[in-house]
Amino acid sequence: MPDAERTPGFATLSIHAGAKPDPTTGARVTPIYQTTSFVFDDVDHAAALFGLQTFGNIYTRIGNPTCAVLEERVAALEGGTAGLAVASGHAAQVIVMHALMTPGDELVASKKLYGGSINQMNHSYKNFGWNVVWADPDDLPSFEKAITPKTKCIFIESIANPGGIITDIEAIAKMARKAGVPLIVDNTLATPYLCKPFDYGADIIVHSLTKFLGGHGNSIGGLIVDGGTFNWSRDKKYPMLSEPRPEYQGIILHETFGNFAFAIACRVLGLRDLGPALSPFNAFLVLTGIETLPLRMQRHCDNTLAVAEWLSKRPEVLWVSYPGLAGDKYHKLAKKYSPKGAGAVFTFGLKGGYDAGVKLVSSVKLFSHLANIGDTRSLIIHPASTTHRQLSDAQKVQAGAGPDVVRLSVGLEDKEDIIADLEQGLSTK
Amino acid sequence: MNHDNYSDNYIRSILNTVKTIAMVGISPKENRPSYFAFKYLLDRGYRMIPVNPGQTAKPILKQKVYATLSDIPEPVDMVDIFRSSEHVLPIVEESLRLTPRPQVIWMQLTVRDDEAASLAEKVGLKVVMNRCPKIEYGRLSSEISWIGVNSRTLSSKRAQNLGTGLQRMSLGKSDKKDAR
Numbered sequence: 001m002p003d004a005e006r007t008p009g010f011a012t013l014s015i016h017a018g019a020k021p022d023p024t025t026g027a028r029v030t031p032i033y034q035t036t037s038f039v040f041d042d043v044d045h046a047a048a049l050f051g052l053q054t055f056g057n058i059y060t061r062i063g064n065p066t067c068a069v070l071e072e073r074v075a076a077l078e079g080g081t082a083g084l085a086v087a088s089g090h091a092a093q094v095i096v097m098h099a100l101m102t103p104g105d106e107l108v109a110s111k112k113l114y115g116g117s118i119n120q121m122n123h124s125y126k127n128f129g130w131n132v133v134w135a136d137p138d139d140l141p142s143f144e145k146a147i148t149p150k151t152k153c154i155f156i157e158s159i160a161n162p163g164g165i166i167t168d169i170e171a172i173a174k175m176a177r178k179a180g181v182p183l184i185v186d187n188t189l190a191t192p193y194l195c196k197p198f199d200y201g202a203d204i205i206v207h208s209l210t211k212f213l214g215g216h217g218n219s220i221g222g223l224i225v226d227g228g229t230f231n232w233s234r235d236k237k238y239p240m241l242s243e244p245r246p247e248y249q250g251i252i253l254h255e256t257f258g259n260f261a262f263a264i265a266c267r268v269l270g271l272r273d274l275g276p277a278l279s280p281f282n283a284f285l286v287l288t289g290i291e292t293l294p295l296r297m298q299r300h301c302d303n304t305l306a307v308a309e310w311l312s313k314r315p316e317v318l319w320v321s322y323p324g325l326a327g328d329k330y331h332k333l334a335k336k337y338s339p340k341g342a343g344a345v346f347t348f349g350l351k352g353g354y355d356a357g358v359k360l361v362s363s364v365k366l367f368s369h370l371a372n373i374g375d376t377r378s379l380i381i382h383p384a385s386t387t388h389r390q391l392s393d394a395q396k397v398q399a400g401a402g403p404d405v406v407r408l409s410v411g412l413e414d415k416e417d418i419i420a421d422l423e424q425g426l427s428t429k
Numbered sequence: 430m431n432h433d434n435y436s437d438n439y440i441r442s443i444l445n446t447v448k449t450i451a452m453v454g455i456s457p458k459e460n461r462p463s464y465f466a467f468k469y470l471l472d473r474g475y476r477m478i479p480v481n482p483g484q485t486a487k488p489i490l491k492q493k494v495y496a497t498l499s500d501i502p503e504p505v506d507m508v509d510i511f512r513s514s515e516h517v518l519p520i521v522e523e524s525l526r527l528t529p530r531p532q533v534i535w536m537q538l539t540v541r542d543d544e545a546a547s548l549a550e551k552v553g554l555k556v557v558m559n560r561c562p563k564i565e566y567g568r569l570s571s572e573i574s575w576i577g578v579n580s581r582t583l584s585s586k587r588a589q590n591l592g593t594g595l596q597r598m599s600l601g602k603s604d605k606k607d608a609r
């Protein structure tokens with residue numbers, strides 16, 4: 001081991017953070033603790049665990065040692081104080097909102113989000129009495145204008161799905177700080193290898209592990225990271241953290257758990273009561289994926305830049321929206337927030353419109369036509385006919401998913417093969 | 430001593446050396462952080478002595494409560510201060526008058542008094558401020574990793590069980606040369 005005071009680098013953390021050898025067997029790779037429950041040492045130990053007076057394992061809905069390694073791993077990679085693994089990226093978002101919002105409260109969210117998140121916020125949140133107010137990352141003052149006394153948080157994506165949009169995290173973090181509300185950043189498309197939102201003032205990070213962190217298209221999962229920066233006790237706006245909790249004999253979570261209280265609130269109130277726990281098997285697969293995250297992300301970015309450059313010279317292509325391209329609208333922001341590469345997901349427009357999009361996704365042979373991103377395999381989709389179908393035409397265009405738009409998630413195959421497949425797809429009559 | 434950033438070895442050597450801890454300002458209420466920390470450290474094998482002038486009538490977790498540090502009839506290795514910063518100085522001054530003197534003054538999360546710290550350091554005591562010994566024990570023993578907290582420690586050696594239950598881990602050995 002390097003000496004204790006050395007700060008390990010990103011690749012080292014990707015492999016080692018959270019994963020000491022198993023304390024009972026010495027197993028070097030984190031075991032899959034495929035169990036619902038854990039025996040108590042004695043009655044007193046059980047009481048201490050349920051009362052949050054000691055650290056430990058009770059029941060896999062609340063915590064599991066395999067999932068815990070994943071939580072610490074991602075928290076370490078993001079530079080946060082603690083993590084919480086849940087069943088999906090969407091579950092991570094709901095659990096975060098549940099800890100912050102009460103009926104009648106508002107959240108301010110970027111218009112440029114994954115279509116599923118727009119649906120979740122527009123429709124499902126209404127049933128909880130949480131109201132979303134949309135703001136435009138291309139018009140930063142619109143965030144400030146959207147903030148009211150009822151606002152409890154701001155939600156953005158670092159690199160937004162599907163459009164290859166880079167959000168100005170630092171500028172929005174300043175507005176959040178001024179308003180006294182936390183900034184939540186969905187860092188799914190960037191991963192901490194490309195972008196570290198806490199360095200720019202984010203307070204909470206959410207991930208869909210399903211994408212690049214897992215990286216192999218085999219597991220759905222989500223993760224919440226607590227930045228440890230937000231003062232939950234400044235006013236009474238966040239009673240889950242600052243007020244005595246009836247669920248736990250009057251414990252005040254912020255006072256008791258300090259700079260990782262938000263992650264604890266999400267676990268012992270949100271995950272415990274709403275229930276979307278991650279399976280330890282999925283946690284194991286994602287952990288294995290993360291071990292190679294820096295290698296994979298760099299190759300994803302290098303392949304993607306080559307594909308984007310090639311597409312931008314094609315006669316069938318009207319435009320390419322990839323912030324890694326020198327002329328792109330978001331190139332400057334990409335250089336600041338994602339200097340090693342602008343990710344592997346981007347969109348381009350076909351001169352032939354909706355029909356040309358449908359034709360391309362039907363004729364490719366290496367690219368898989370499916371509704372995911374962040375796989376070793378190259379993926380293609382025509383959002384207007386699939387993921388963004390539920391949105392109105394205006395919302396489609398706003399979210400970067402108009403009728404002519406095709407989205408790629410460029411994989412880790414040889415870039416020559418990826419380009420050859422697009423070439424044959426585009427020339428198919 | 431840099432009180433913004435303690436090395437893991439500094440903290441580990443303190444928690445590995447001290448055996449008797451007097452906790453000043455402990456609450457008898459089961460839902461208070463001081464009670465949590467007291468109970469946790471008691472469970473990890475420390476001799477814990479509660480100090481609170483308003484609570485001497487009844488023991489806390491079977492431990493007799495003393496009104497002041499000077500009332501404790503046995504040597505104390507560490508004084509753990511669970512009072513807000515403005516109350517720290519007289520407690521440190523009283524600690525320094527004890528014979529034998531404690532080896533460590535520890536101030537809880539959010540508690541800090543640099544003047545009191547330098548008084549104690551001048552006569553050879555170790556000082557920790559704005560930290561919780563329960564959290565630090567949990568972090569260095571890896572127990573805290575069970576609840577997804579970033580322990581900021583990496584190791585290819587397995588954590589050792591404390592031997593008093595399945596879910597109680599030991600701190601591991603301190604590296605003497607770095608335990609300044």
Ligand SMILES: Cc1ncc(COP(=O)(O)O)c(C=O)c1O
Pocket residue numbers: 088089090091114116117157161186188189207208209210211220221222372373
């Ligand atoms: C940016 C982003 N956030 C969140 C999600 C939702 O994640 P999950 O599918 O794991 O619920 C997705 C999924 O596509 C996404 O791309």
